[in-house]
Amino acid sequence: MNKILSIKNLKKIYHTKQGETLAVDNFSFNLLDGEFVAIVGPSGCGKSTILSILCGLEKKSDGEIKIRDNCKIGYMLQQDSLFNWRTILRNCLLGIEITEDLNDENKQHVINLLETYGLKDFINSYPQNLSGGMRQRVALIRTLATKPDILLLDEPFSALDYQSRLAVSDDVYRIIKSEHKSVIMVTHDIAEAISMADRIIVMTKRPGTIKNIYNIELTNKSTPIENRKAKEFAHYYELIWKDLDFHV
Amino acid sequence: MYSEEHKKYLKKIRINNFLVRLTQLSIIIFLLLLWQLLADFTIINTFITSSPKDIIKTLINLHNTNNLYQHIGITIYETIISFSLGTFIGFLVATILWWNRFLARVIDPYLTILNSLPKVALGPIIIIWAGANMKSIIIMALLISVIVTIITIYQGFTETDPNKIKLMQSFRANKKQIYLKLLLPSSFSNIISSLKINISMTLIGVVMGEFLVSKKGIGYLIMYGSQVFNLNLVITGIFILCVVSAIMYYIVAYIENKLLNK
Numbered sequence: 001m002n003k004i005l006s007i008k009n010l011k012k013i014y015h016t017k018q019g020e021t022l023a024v025d026n027f028s029f030n031l032l033d034g035e036f037v038a039i040v041g042p043s044g045c046g047k048s049t050i051l052s053i054l055c056g057l058e059k060k061s062d063g064e065i066k067i068r069d070n071c072k073i074g075y076m077l078q079q080d081s082l083f084n085w086r087t088i089l090r091n092c093l094l095g096i097e098i099t100e101d102l103n104d105e106n107k108q109h110v111i112n113l114l115e116t117y118g119l120k121d122f123i124n125s126y127p128q129n130l131s132g133g134m135r136q137r138v139a140l141i142r143t144l145a146t147k148p149d150i151l152l153l154d155e156p157f158s159a160l161d162y163q164s165r166l167a168v169s170d171d172v173y174r175i176i177k178s179e180h181k182s183v184i185m186v187t188h189d190i191a192e193a194i195s196m197a198d199r200i201i202v203m204t205k206r207p208g209t210i211k212n213i214y215n216i217e218l219t220n221k222s223t224p225i226e227n228r229k230a231k232e233f234a235h236y237y238e239l240i241w242k243d244l245d246f247h248v
Numbered sequence: 249m250y251s252e253e254h255k256k257y258l259k260k261i262r263i264n265n266f267l268v269r270l271t272q273l274s275i276i277i278f279l280l281l282l283w284q285l286l287a288d289f290t291i292i293n294t295f296i297t298s299s300p301k302d303i304i305k306t307l308i309n310l311h312n313t314n315n316l317y318q319h320i321g322i323t324i325y326e327t328i329i330s331f332s333l334g335t336f337i338g339f340l341v342a343t344i345l346w347w348n349r350f351l352a353r354v355i356d357p358y359l360t361i362l363n364s365l366p367k368v369a370l371g372p373i374i375i376i377w378a379g380a381n382m383k384s385i386i387i388m389a390l391l392i393s394v395i396v397t398i399i400t401i402y403q404g405f406t407e408t409d410p411n412k413i414k415l416m417q418s419f420r421a422n423k424k425q426i427y428l429k430l431l432l433p434s435s436f437s438n439i440i441s442s443l444k445i446n447i448s449m450t451l452i453g454v455v456m457g458e459f460l461v462s463k464k465g466i467g468y469l470i471m472y473g474s475q476v477f478n479l480n481l482v483i484t485g486i487f488i489l490c491v492v493s494a495i496m497y498y499i500v501a502y503i504e505n506k507l508l509n510k
């Protein structure tokens with residue numbers, strides 16, 4: 001398969017008055033077309049930093065990032081940050097308004113996405129009237145509206161309770177797969193990572209580098225909820241758990 | 249349509265509201281009556297305390313000599329001019345300060361000092377510079393309202409949710425887009441409520457200005473009354489001021505309500 005994104009020896013130092021923090025060091029990997037990669041690691045190891053650099057919100061200190069020509073990146077932040085003075089539809093149009101790509105065709109695309117993914121009745125509602133899971137789906141569609149080729153997800157489900165988390169991760173997975181996106185997802189949740197990803201990158205604690213990379217091969221791979229029943233699941237869980245358990 | 253219980257509940261609320269209003273009204277009527285009675289039995293000296301009847305007489309007198317509406321009109325006119333100017337300038341400066349962090353940091357201590365300075369102290373200078381006319385009054389009122397307006401609106405801007413700003417940046421929004429699509433709408437309610445403070449501040453400034461320079465307006469009426477020791481005129485002036493400021497406040501509050509609940 002083809003590389004859509006390649007990162008080589010990425011390094012990030014944050015400078016503050018208190019001093020400097022080496023957040024990420026020597027981080028390299030390639031994202032393939034249509035691949036779903038999850039990044040897990042202890043808190044503060046630089047996961048969000050990596051996504052922010054990829055999206056251009058932060059500058060890298062060193063290293064090389066190559067993105068295939070004409071590839072767009074979409075970033076779904078941890079907080080849904082829906083604007084409560086805009087309707088759901090207008091929230092979803094925010095990105096293309098900013099890039100000045102708002103036309104009938106793109107608008108119809110967004111409406112279709114909303115209809116396909118179960119938000120048809122809420123197009124003209126305001127975010128206050130939506131459940132947490134629905135809001136998360138709206139946030140995803142807002143990101144998809146700009147037609148990105150690579151999706152960056154930063155703990156997309158952490159604001160949800162366990163039940164909706166399972167359901168919404170299923171929904172989101174379905175949406176992403178049917179839109180054929182390549183994904184990098186950051187999560188704290190090992191089970192979530194195994195159930196969704198093709199590959200999992202485990203990071204060390206700060207300064208974050210790569211500790212291990214696992215190719216996740218499950219028998220009868222299907223939706224995230226079903227994948228949790230695969231017999232290899234526990235095995236991967238064990239491996240990653242050991243990687244993350246720094247006290248041993 | 250509603251259940252019996254809900255009807256009872258609604259009725260209870262209505263009765264409660266009515267009782268509050270009734271008590272409010274009774275208090276003012278009681279106080280006015282007491283005042284009048286004390287005056288009638290000459291327990292208090294109406295030469296310094298005036299009385300409700302005298303106030304009404306003075307009002308009628310002002311009405312007959314056609315002065316009343318001129319004074320009220322002038323004060324309202326000055327207030328509206330200063331209020332609009334204050335809001336506009338406050339808004340503009342707050343925007344510039346948000347746009348330019350460096351400038352904001354430079355200006356910060358000056359704003360704080362200006363804000364804590366009793367503006368009336370500047371009165372004499374203003375009169376010398378701008379002349380003993382309406383200009384001085386408007387400048388006075390502006391000074392009093394504009395600093396607060398700048399500070400409240402600017403604060404609203406800086407308190408915008410950083411995650412929302414990050415979201416805008418992730419779509420590569422420029423500063424203008426962040427301002428128009430995020431800052432303005434998210435601090436809308438904050439801006440509107442700053443108007444409510446602003447209108448009262450402006451009226452204070454106008455009356456203070458009228459104390460110092462004018463030949464017309466409610467502030468002048470009060471000042472003139474005290475100079476010729478006509479306490480009827482002074483208290484009538486205060487009474488008119490109460491009514492005018494209440495009406496202005498309710499108009500702004502009404503507009504606020506309309507705008508916020510569109």
Ligand SMILES: Nc1ncnc2c1ncn2[C@@H]1O[C@H](COP(=O)(O)OP(=O)(O)OP(=O)(O)O)[C@@H](O)[C@H]1O
Pocket residue numbers: 014015016021023041042043044045046047048049050206
């Ligand atoms: N803007 C910043 N300025 C200075 N230091 C920062 C900044 N952002 C992050 N850091 C530091 O860089 C390190 C990595 O932060 P980052 O947010 O990327 O971690 P994370 O892996 O996403 O953590 P979490 O799992 O808690 O979200 C942390 O030690 C953090 O304190």
Ligand SMILES: [Mg+2]
Pocket residue numbers: 047048049
């Ligand atoms: Mg993070």
